[in-house]
Amino acid sequence: MPLSYGSPFTVLVVDDQEAIRSALTLELRQVGVQTVWQAGSGEEALEVFSAKRPDLVLLDIRMPGHDGYWTAQKIRDAEPGNWTPIIFLSGMDRDEDLWRGIEAGGDDYLVKPVTPTVLAAKLRAMQRLLGMQRRLVAVTEELNLANQKLNELVERDPLTGLVNRRGMDRLLYTEIRQAKRDRKPLTLMLCDIDHFKRYNDSAGHVEGDICLQRISNMLGQICKRPSDVAARYGGEEFALILPDTPKSGAMTFARALTQMLSSLKLPHPDSPTGPLVTLSGGITTCVPDDSTSPETLIMRADEALYAAKAQGRNRFFSFEFQLDTIEQLQG
Numbered sequence: 001m002p003l004s005y006g007s008p009f010t011v012l013v014v015d016d017q018e019a020i021r022s023a024l025t026l027e028l029r030q031v032g033v034q035t036v037w038q039a040g041s042g043e044e045a046l047e048v049f050s051a052k053r054p055d056l057v058l059l060d061i062r063m064p065g066h067d068g069y070w071t072a073q074k075i076r077d078a079e080p081g082n083w084t085p086i087i088f089l090s091g092m093d094r095d096e097d098l099w100r101g102i103e104a105g106g107d108d109y110l111v112k113p114v115t116p117t118v119l120a121a122k123l124r125a126m127q128r129l130l131g132m133q134r135r136l137v138a139v140t141e142e143l144n145l146a147n148q149k150l151n152e153l154v155e156r157d158p159l160t161g162l163v164n165r166r167g168m169d170r171l172l173y174t175e176i177r178q179a180k181r182d183r184k185p186l187t188l189m190l191c192d193i194d195h196f197k198r199y200n201d202s203a204g205h206v207e208g209d210i211c212l213q214r215i216s217n218m219l220g221q222i223c224k225r226p227s228d229v230a231a232r233y234g235g236e237e238f239a240l241i242l243p244d245t246p247k248s249g250a251m252t253f254a255r256a257l258t259q260m261l262s263s264l265k266l267p268h269p270d271s272p273t274g275p276l277v278t279l280s281g282g283i284t285t286c287v288p289d290d291s292t293s294p295e296t297l298i299m300r301a302d303e304a305l306y307a308a309k310a311q312g313r314n315r316f317f318s319f320e321f322q323l324d325t326i327e328q329l330q331g
């Protein structure tokens, strides 16, 4: 009685004797296999295998030229990480022959002649294994995807959608190493919304959250290069990691950022600095060496931020440049 294979099941029959190939093909068709490909040698088997990717290989051992052991080994080499069941069909019935077949990469070993019932039973068993292997691959892929998503979520700030502190720490570490390798300048900016406590106290926390989201959108937009990163560093503090950005470029970037923010005209309900939401920022730029660490960069940027606040807020300051964005405009 023909077996039902659910999805189409394809078999490659490899035997140097045409009569055996034809007889096996007939038997396979009788037990319900829709597609059977044939190959008369090891080399031909490899060609057909690569082109057709059958679900199962029935492989003769003794063939002129390359034998079945060689062919099985080559098939295994041709599909790293994959598995196509290989059943050896041979007239050799010693235990050592069976052992060698399994060692060479075969999954089962049948002694010719094989009755249709035995062949059907073996096909059924291999098909079951193949189904399990495919499910395993699918589940592994799903798991990898879920892990990837989870990692992304773990490094995302839910309120603003920016990279969070955890992600920033990882990326900063990576970028320091990269910049050190490339001997390229790396800039870190820490920015802080001015008088944000007063904003919250006056407009309420919900409005405060919306303000944080608007600033985050703007920071995300201004980071145009794929390697630039905008992160939410803390409550109302943000960090920008700008690879391959020298001191002068960092100041230009900070000026553009300030202009973009002022063009947004976000009202601040209670700021001594003015009627609009403003940012202060600390900038540090260096070509990292062995002494550079995320901590040292963050500390330097934080000190510069403190200086920007002390100089009157609504400006970005860089110790390396010894200028803030206001002085630079005036100069």
Ligand SMILES: Nc1nc2c(ncn2[C@@H]2O[C@H](COP(=O)(O)OP(=O)(O)OP(=O)(O)O)[C@@H](O)[C@H]2O)c(=O)[nH]1
Pocket: 159, 192, 193, 194, 195, 196, 197, 198, 200, 204, 205, 206, 207, 208, 209, 212, 234, 235, 236, 309, 313
């Ligand atoms: N709405 C909202 N507020 C936050 C969030 N995280 C931190 N804050 C607020 O941000 C404010 C930060 O206040 P401070 O550190 O005193 O700084 P500031 O008022 O901005 O003053 P300066 O930085 O000196 O200009 C606090 O009132 C926090 O409650 C948040 O997720 N949502």
